[in-house]
Amino acid sequence: MDGSAQLKKLRAALLTWFDRSARDLPWRMVDAAGKRDPYRVWVSEILLQQTQVVRGRIYFEHFVEQFPSVEALAAAPLEDVLKAWEGCGYYARARNLHKAAARMAAEGMPMTYVGWLALPGVGPYTAAAISSLAYGEARAVNDGNVRRVLSRLHAEAQPTAVWVQQQADTLLDPQRPGDWNEALMDLGATVCLPKTPNCPACPLTEQCAAFQSGTPKLYPLPKPAAKVRAVEAVALLIGDAECAYLEQRGGTLLGGLYGLPLEEGSIQTALPRLLERLSAHSPQLLGTVSHSMTHRQITLHVYAAQASQERQQVAQRPLSRLDHKALGLLPPQGAAQVRLL
DNA sequence: AATGCGGGGAC
């Protein structure tokens, strides 16, 4: 059998499997004409960047209910968008989603890979996914699932991004590009799993070099672990867990979210700076929380203090998990006994 | 090519 016949067989095997085993996901809904809503496809793809499907699904349902269209999203305040994103992480996704929605509300929605790629928050993966799934353009996606499946298919233990894209481009079924992309990702997410590949359930074993090797789980090699930096910081709680003085964070880390005023550093160095900055006094240690964020391990000392800053309703603001933990040191129920004001 | 950017699931 020559290469062309091998390719046809591979495509047929995976698409047949997909027609039977495709996951039932809310962003896969189609209209009477069999088309998907590009808006919903876009939102789902942004939400699923570095986020597992089971988790993204929960946010998706709520998000499209609150913001049912590009126009609705563009018209909403960024703070509302961040509130809907609260706890999901990588908040630049929400900021870019809002920025791109404003652009699309003014200039219209792109209908091609190149057009989508020009929008903030849309990279090669997302542009390929949207253009293939919503418009039928022949663009191959390259995500973590595709990387792992193709690494095993060809027994390439250390696949580069360029190599994966080339392989994906070659394999892509030009007749059904959207289905092909989802089939490859579904296979990676449900069968060709990182630690425990379920090869007996896989339609591609006959052509899979890693399966033939007998040790498919050795592909691909694990990526070097990210270095974790230990960070110590101090936060001030002025008010109580329900109504407190909050600051909006700038920069890229948790940018746009609100949180307790915070200074990086030890208690000795950061606490005085914090008290000075806020004209606060009488600090009392409420407790210490630890929070891990992929590349840093944060130890946060939380102090209650007295100051005249204006308080805000905590529940109305988008907060990070770190700030939720800090505020959790002072349960609303116990506030009456513990509160100092 | 490397790094920063969240948070949680599965083991």
Add this chain to the structure above:
DNA sequence: GTCCCAGCATT
């Protein structure tokens, strides 16, 4: 603890 997740922007 480990590795990974429908990646992108920036350098």
